[in-house]
Amino acid sequence: MEKEKRSRTRLVPLPSRALVPDRDAARDPVLECINLGITLGGIKAVEDFNFTVGRTEIAGLIGPNGAGKTTVFNLLTKVYQPTTGTILLNGRDTHGMNTMQVNKAGIARTFQNIRLFKNLSVADNVKAAMNNDMRYNMLNAILRTPAYRREEIAAHRRALKLLSIFDMQDIADVRAGSLPYGAQRRLEIVRALATNPSLLLLDEPAAGMNPSETAELMDSIRKVHEMFQIAIVLIEHDMSLVMNICEGICVLNFGHIIAKGTPDDIQSNPAVIEAYLGRNREAK
Amino acid sequence: MRRLINLKRVEARRIYLTYFVVIAAYVICQTMSSTKMMSSSMRGMLVPICAYMVMAVSLNLVVGISGELSLGHAGFMSVGAFSGVATAILLQNLLPFAPVRLAIAMISGAVFAALAGFLIGIPVLRLKGDYLAIVTLAFGEIIKSILNNFYLGVDSAGLHFSMLSDTTRLLPGGQLIIRGPMGISRIMKIATFPAGFILVMIALAIVFNLVNSRFGRGFMAIRDDRIAAESIGLDVTKFKLTAFVMSAALAGAAGCLFSLNYSTIVANKFDFNTSILILVFVVLGGQGNMLGSIIAAAALTILPEKLREFSDYRMLLYAVILIMTMLITNNDNIKAFFQNILPGSKAKFQKEESDA
Numbered sequence: 001m002e003k004e005k006r007s008r009t010r011l012v013p014l015p016s017r018a019l020v021p022d023r024d025a026a027r028d029p030v031l032e033c034i035n036l037g038i039t040l041g042g043i044k045a046v047e048d049f050n051f052t053v054g055r056t057e058i059a060g061l062i063g064p065n066g067a068g069k070t071t072v073f074n075l076l077t078k079v080y081q082p083t084t085g086t087i088l089l090n091g092r093d094t095h096g097m098n099t100m101q102v103n104k105a106g107i108a109r110t111f112q113n114i115r116l117f118k119n120l121s122v123a124d125n126v127k128a129a130m131n132n133d134m135r136y137n138m139l140n141a142i143l144r145t146p147a148y149r150r151e152e153i154a155a156h157r158r159a160l161k162l163l164s165i166f167d168m169q170d171i172a173d174v175r176a177g178s179l180p181y182g183a184q185r186r187l188e189i190v191r192a193l194a195t196n197p198s199l200l201l202l203d204e205p206a207a208g209m210n211p212s213e214t215a216e217l218m219d220s221i222r223k224v225h226e227m228f229q230i231a232i233v234l235i236e237h238d239m240s241l242v243m244n245i246c247e248g249i250c251v252l253n254f255g256h257i258i259a260k261g262t263p264d265d266i267q268s269n270p271a272v273i274e275a276y277l278g279r280n281r282e283a284k
Numbered sequence: 285m286r287r288l289i290n291l292k293r294v295e296a297r298r299i300y301l302t303y304f305v306v307i308a309a310y311v312i313c314q315t316m317s318s319t320k321m322m323s324s325s326m327r328g329m330l331v332p333i334c335a336y337m338v339m340a341v342s343l344n345l346v347v348g349i350s351g352e353l354s355l356g357h358a359g360f361m362s363v364g365a366f367s368g369v370a371t372a373i374l375l376q377n378l379l380p381f382a383p384v385r386l387a388i389a390m391i392s393g394a395v396f397a398a399l400a401g402f403l404i405g406i407p408v409l410r411l412k413g414d415y416l417a418i419v420t421l422a423f424g425e426i427i428k429s430i431l432n433n434f435y436l437g438v439d440s441a442g443l444h445f446s447m448l449s450d451t452t453r454l455l456p457g458g459q460l461i462i463r464g465p466m467g468i469s470r471i472m473k474i475a476t477f478p479a480g481f482i483l484v485m486i487a488l489a490i491v492f493n494l495v496n497s498r499f500g501r502g503f504m505a506i507r508d509d510r511i512a513a514e515s516i517g518l519d520v521t522k523f524k525l526t527a528f529v530m531s532a533a534l535a536g537a538a539g540c541l542f543s544l545n546y547s548t549i550v551a552n553k554f555d556f557n558t559s560i561l562i563l564v565f566v567v568l569g570g571q572g573n574m575l576g577s578i579i580a581a582a583a584l585t586i587l588p589e590k591l592r593e594f595s596d597y598r599m600l601l602y603a604v605i606l607i608m609t610m611l612i613t614n615n616d617n618i619k620a621f622f623q624n625i626l627p628g629s630k631a632k633f634q635k636e637e638s639d640a
Contacts, residue, residue, distance in 0.1 A: 077515060103517035115512035117505045121291040128501040129516040138526065141497035142490050148497065155498075173292040195516050 334480025356424025364536025397536020
């Protein structure tokens with residue numbers, strides 16, 4: 001695998017002994033999962049999942065198909081309620097919260113199979129995500145009062161600004177369902193960002209993209225990371241993307257963590273090679 | 285690549301066209317009616333048509349915009365009808381000026397229907413899809429049964445009501461307003477066509493303005509993808525309840541307008557058939573398409589009257605025409621034909637095509 005010549009981030013331990021990038025060592029982690037687990041239909045889909053994400057870390061979650069990566073995302077966003085363990089988001093226990101409340105608390109996500117609001121325009125997809133920042137009530141909306149106009153104009157400006165990260169401001173009035181595949185994936189990221197998250201979960205953002213689109217996506221993720229200074233966790237099968245962009249990587253297999261560390265650690269870890277990467281190398 | 289359509293422009297054009305068509309239709313009907321060019325049977329249908337238009341627009345907010353099938357919409361119409369008419373009767377001596385009394389009656393009908401919508405919405409909107417549809421049907425029937433057994437009277441001591449049988453024991457000089465299965469009779473017909481027109485315009489303005497706000501975006505986002513809507517922090521139950529209550533309120537105002545056009549109303553008038561009739565307006569006019577609902581409401585209210593000359597075959601023909609219309613409006617070739625002669629709606633067709 002081709003290694004990029006770029007200085008790797010050093011991972012340092014927090015008081016809890018979880019590893020985060022050195023720049024985040026002085027701050028509390030954005031996410032801490034402690035012994036997280038879920039049983040789905042009698043099968044332990046995820047078990048003993050201990051995972052910490054630093055304040056501005058880009059972390060990767062990898063593993064073979066069916067390892068439980070998306071299940072972890074669904075646990076974090078409370079699509080499933082965990083059967084065991086604790087999730088601390090910004091130091092707060094999310095026990096008993098639902099998907100909506102978790103989003104308000106700071107987690108935004110994208111989906112493996114794109115879930116856009118297909119019949120809404122691109123701008124409206126983004127503005128729908130800003131609903132919780134908007135204060136005007138129904139009477140304001142029906143009577144089109146100045147409060148309505150002010151907030152709508154502000155929301156539209158902000159939507160265009162967010163869309164411009166991915167150069168999508170010119171197609172703001174297009175129906176989201178009619179966009180090409182890559183643009184739909186990018187729009188999902190913009191929509192997630194519009195909710196002001198402190199942790200962004202990307203579920204296979206590069207799925208179905210060609211190498212040049214993937215490279216573009218990688219730049220965009222870095223740009224988002226720099227602009228918003230948020231933590232990003234991504235599930236991805238594209239190893240060049242993961243190894244290039246992620247600072248800490250966590251490898252899942254059959255619902256268990258089999259390795260954690262920097263990209264270099266992971267690539268030389270025998271357990272990972274056996275479970276996952278090894279086959280790729282032999283094929284080459 | 286497909287040509288990308290500017291949704292905003294298409295949407296704005298559709299809204300102005302809807303207002304324009306409604307105003308033009310009003311002006312034409314009003315002129316025809318005042319110059320005696322319109323038959324008296326047609327004149328008598330103007331107010332019911334307005335009421336059905338508002339019903340169709342309000343149901344479209346739930347079915348088309350918010351994406352939930354509701355089969356009990358006539359229930360809200362009857363709540364609005366009974367409470368509105370009762371208000372009008374109570375105010376008869378206080379407010380001799382009929383238009384003001386009509387307005388207050390409609391507001392009262394809307395408020396009571398909204399309350400009913402809120403109470404029913406809390407349990408119903410926890411369900412999804414088919415289950416929700418069946419439960420709304422049941423609640424529509426429950427409202428009908430309650431109103432069939434409801435007695436309301438007024439005397440010098442105030443308002444009295446009772447259920448199942450008349451135990452209001454009114455003082456001499458008192459008046460029994462709602463008489464259970466007999467409904468309300470001797471209603472002063474104060475509903476007028478201009479009032480109906482104003483109500484249609486208000487309903488359209490409310491629905492269009494709501495759709496183009498954070499509320500409308502929420503309704504449509506939840507309709508398009510509930511899981512994604514939750515993931516961006518939208519409170520699904522709250523949004524659905526908002527749409528449901530707003531729709532019930534408009535239906536209540538329409539029900540009030542409708543019944544103030546007749547001298548007698550009974551709860552059985554607002555049964556399951558009426559709910560289905562309104563749903564037919566929405567489906568025929570196009571879900572989410574307000575102009576379509578309005579045209580369908582008008583056409584399907586006039587049609588049975590126009591078919592009277594076929595006497596025994598009237599409802600048969602009505603059904604055949606309905607089936608043919610549904611088939612034709614869903615045929616791609618015929619749609620394409622109409623798109624070619626009507627250049628303005630080309631964009632809409634492409635939009636639908638790209639769904640496939």
